Amino acid sequence: MNVLVVKANNRPATDAVSSKMYETFMENIEGVNITVYDVFAEDMPYLGQDLFNAFAKLQSGEEMTDIEQRILAAKQKAMDALTAADVVVFAFPLWNLTIPAKLQTFIDYVYQAGFTFKYDENGQAVQLMTDKKAVILSARGGIYSTPEAAPMEMAATYIKNVVGYVFGMEIVQEVIIEGHAAAPDQAETIIAEGLAKVRVVAKSLSAVPVN
Template identity: 85%
Template sequence: MNLLVVKANNRPASEAVSSKMYETFMNNIEGVNVTTYDVFAEDMPYLGQDLFNAFGKIQSGEEMTDIEKRILAAKQKAMDAVTAADVVVFVFPLWNLTIPAKLQTFIDYVYQAGYSFKYDENGQLVQLLTDKKAVILSARGGIYSTPETAPMEMAATYIKNVAGGVFGMEITDEVIIEGHASAPDQADKIVAEGLEKVEAVAKKLSGVLV
């Protein structure tokens, strides 16, 4: 099995819970081929006109600029990483109610008609990555699982809507660690219990009985 871990936090594990989740997962996964795609370490120009200019120059045969070459190469690398994976593990924090911009760029690279989805002759969405599974590991300092706060959460919700709803990946596991910042007196317990769940997911994917 080929497993792609999309790591979307460059803060150290001593300071960031989602980085702790990444480390815990990596320390407990075994028996599978694991590749990490670190969105903060990759050269990932933001989606915009440079990409569309590059597409046009491919058609016309014109010489591309450095930024156009970079964004094409980065987009292809992200797509190739997903193509090679049987399971994609997204590890990310909630920042300002949403995902880090670098993770958004990764999604933008993969969110391509003809690759991850298409429209049929009736204009209906057809999911094209239904042969893949996805795992969501995310941390958020506040509580966003109540009826009042859930509508504000646009990180895990977004990834599930895109990976599951548009791409068609089967979301097999989801671990959310939340509330450790809003309840500092309980933070150690909240994080420890969450990391136990992350460890269990890793061992499940490794085929280890837990």
């Protein structure tokens, strides 16, 4: 089984809980082929006109600029990594109510009609990644699981909507660690309990059946 781990926090694990979740997962996963796509280590120009210029030049045969070549290569690398994966693990924090910009760029690269979804003859979106599974590992210092705060949470919710609803991946596991900043006196326990769940996910992942 091929597992792609999308790492989306470059802060050290001593300072960032989602980084510790990533490390815990990597320390406990075995028996599968692991590929790590570190969005902070990759050369990932932001989605914008450079990409559309590159597409046009690719069609016309014109010479591309450095940024155009880089963004095409980066987009293809992200798509290739996703194509090769049976299971995709997303490890990321909630930053300012949403995901890190670098993770957004990864999503932008693979969120493409004809690749992760398509439109049928009636204009309805059709999922193209239904053969893949996804795992969500995310941390947030505040508490966003209450009915009042849940609408403000646009990190885990966004990733689940994109990969689950649009792409069609089956989300088989989700571990959220929250509230450690809001309740510092309970932080050690909150984090420890969450990391224990991450270990369970890592150890059980190789048993996840792949259709």
